[in-house]
Amino acid sequence: MSSFILKAPLSPPTAGKGKTRRQRHPAALVVTALVAAAVLLPIVAVIVMAFSGTGADWPHLARYVLPQSVRTTFVLLALVAFGSSIVGVGCAWLVVAYEFPFRRTFAWALVLPLAVPPYLAAYAFGEFFHYVGPVQTAIRSLFGFTRPGDYWFPDIRTTAGAAIVMTSVTFPYVYLTARVVFVMQGRNIADVARTLGAGPARVFWRVLLPVARPAIVAGVALVLMETVNDFGAVQYLGVRTLTLAIYSTWLNRGSLEGAAQIAVVMLFLVFLLLTAEQMARRKQRFHSARGTQMKVRPPRIALSGWRASGAFAVALVPILAGFGIPLAVFGRYALNRLHRLAEPALAEALITSIGTALATAILAIAVALLLLYAARLVRTRRMMLLVRFATIGYAMPGTILALGLLISLARFDNFIDGLAREYLGLSTGLLLTGSAAAVVLACAIRFLALAEGAVQAGLEKLPPNLDEAARSLGRSALASAATILLPLLKPAIFTAGILVFVDTVKELSATILLRPFGFNTLATYVYENASRGAVEEGAMAALLIIATAIVPVILLSGPLMRDRDA
Known part of the structure; x- marks a missing residue:
């Protein structure tokens, strides 16, 4: 959800002015470069590990592991992309173009599934559709079946089942991006099309859908990045994706080099998704309507009778699937x-x-x-590039990030231990590897983009010369930032804190691989219970995760019910 607040860094000024600023604030460029290097270090470590080893595991991986994992991953991505597009775009068009009972409530409730991490949805779906679950129990009671062989029921533990699970909790990414375009762009061009005699269906397919295509592609790319990052759901459902192959090769086969080689393949896939998302964003063009126009409600077609009931059901089903089933399963337990x-x-x-x-x-x-603040002081293309590199961690799957950090931190610890042995005659052991600090560092790298996007959204609302005016009165850059900018940025900082806090509570893939012995978060607590077939024992922790993750949805609920704030 929070990915939609990410914005590009400030536009660079002329070369001469940028050069002057760079000379005045060299420390800003150095600090940004160090942060970017720290974020990129895990990626570099994975690539170096993959290409610097003996390659003994590569024949086995290329023959037995990669073909199945790559094929399964692409099938899963294709199914999730199709499902999220249909559900997200359909629901966005429904709440924007039509008036039906509880439409305003559905406008924000359709974001509720984002509060459920995919692994929790997988656990809930597994229990809900199990042989002794409520669905199959109702079928046996209704038709008098007594044995599993008496009837056929689809298995949720398949690639198609995993696609349904992932779609049920990630479609709001597409819903949000499509809804923005339909509300902000659709009202004027749709009115023009209607004056030319086009009906609602033709306006949607021939006018609005092509306009919204770049936003839909951007939303689908975000969905696919979440799907690639998932670890808990695919492991529980037995779907052997590249993420699961990394985990299995690393821990089950004990091959760090083999895991790094699979991770390189996965990095290439992530690069393709990022490229598609960035190209889609560049193609987006928004017409800046005047304030009076934005206050006008978009024209909607009033539905009645069976059509209103049908629209109500269509909007309700995705909410029940992505939010209702997990809440019901874990709530009952x-x-x-x-x-x-x-x-x-x-x-x-x-x-x-x-x-x-x-x-x-x-x-x-x-x-x-x-x-x-470094980008505000040094507005150059080099600084823009460094800031982009520093916030690329959000696109990195947690498994790859954990693998790269493990390699990097282990080498750092070994380096410090070697120096201590040589000069002090003692061993420092592992300082960061397998520690809580490693988990915090991994989450900070991965969710830095969320904090940067939220704070930048607040920073861009402030006059660009505000801190410059303070410095012209004799205050230093640091003093003006601390006394002028920070107090004004408190709402944006609070929002950033909520986003990072919530995503860290939900995070599983990096935590499960980097945590020290005996280190359990709510996510790993649920994971451990589900791994031993006792999902019900982790129900209370699952509800706590959902309750925490629902906070951003509550913050969004007001604006989503007011179309002018879309």
Whole structure:
């Protein structure tokens, strides 16, 4: 959800002016370069590991692992792209173009599935459609079946089942991007098309859909990046994607080099998705309507009778699938296990999650403020490029990030240990590898883009010469930032903190691979219970994750119900 607040850095001025600023603030360029280097280090470490080893595992990977993993990954991505496009675009057009019961409520409720991480949705779907789950139990009661062989029921533990799970919780990315275009761009061109005699269906297919295509592609690219990043859902459903292949090769086969080689293949796939997303964003063009026009409600067709009931059902089904099923499954389990609230393991996981998320939010916001203020001081193309590199972590799957960090931190720890042995005669051991600091660092790298985007959105609302005026009165750059900009940026910083905090609480793929022994967050607590076939034991933790993740949806609910704030 928060990906939509990401914006490009400030446009560079003329070369001469940029050169003067660079000379005045060399430290800003150095700090930004160091942050970018730290973010890119895991990627470089993975690539170096993949191409510098013996290559002994490559024949096995190329013959037995990669063909199936690549094929499964592409099939899953294709199914999720198709499903999220249909559901996201269809729901966006429905709430924008038609008037039906509870339309305003559906406008924001369709974002609720984003509060459910894919791995929680997989656990819930697995329980809901299990042989002893409510669906199959109802079928047996209705038709009198007594054995599994008496009837056929689709298996959720397939690639198609994983696609349904992923689509149910990621389609809001497409819904949000498409809705923005339909609301802000569609009202004028649709009116023109109608005056020429075009009906609603023809306006949608021939006019609005082509206009919204770049935004839809951008939303689908975000959906696919979330799908590639997923680890918990595909592992639980037994779908062997590239992410799961990295995990299995690393831990089950004990081959770090082989895992790095698979990760390079996955990095190429992520690069293709990023390229598609960036190209789609460049093709987006928005007409800046005047304030009076934006206050006018878009014309909607009033539905009645069976058409209104049909629209109500179409909008309700995605919400029930992506949010209702997980809430019902985990809620039922939690009500029967209220004593779990006093369980020390759950309390420890909650405290660990809060502490990790707070540390990550503070670190990410601090680095984001440094990056953005450096870009404000040094408005050059070089600075723009460095800021982009520094915020690329959001596109990195957590598995690759964890693998790269493990390699980098292990070499750093070995280097420090070697120096200590040589000059001090003692061993420092592992300082960062396998520590809570590694988890915080991984989450901060991955979610730095969220903090940067939220803070930049607030920074762009401030006059560009505000801090310059303060410096002209004798204040230093640091003093003007601390006393002028920071107080004005408090709402944006608060929003950034919420976004990073929530995503860190939900994060599983990097945490499960980097955490030290005995380190459990709410996400890993649920994962461990699901891995041993006891999903119900992690229901309380799952509800806590969903309750935390629903906060951004609440923040969005007001604007989404007011079309002028789309």
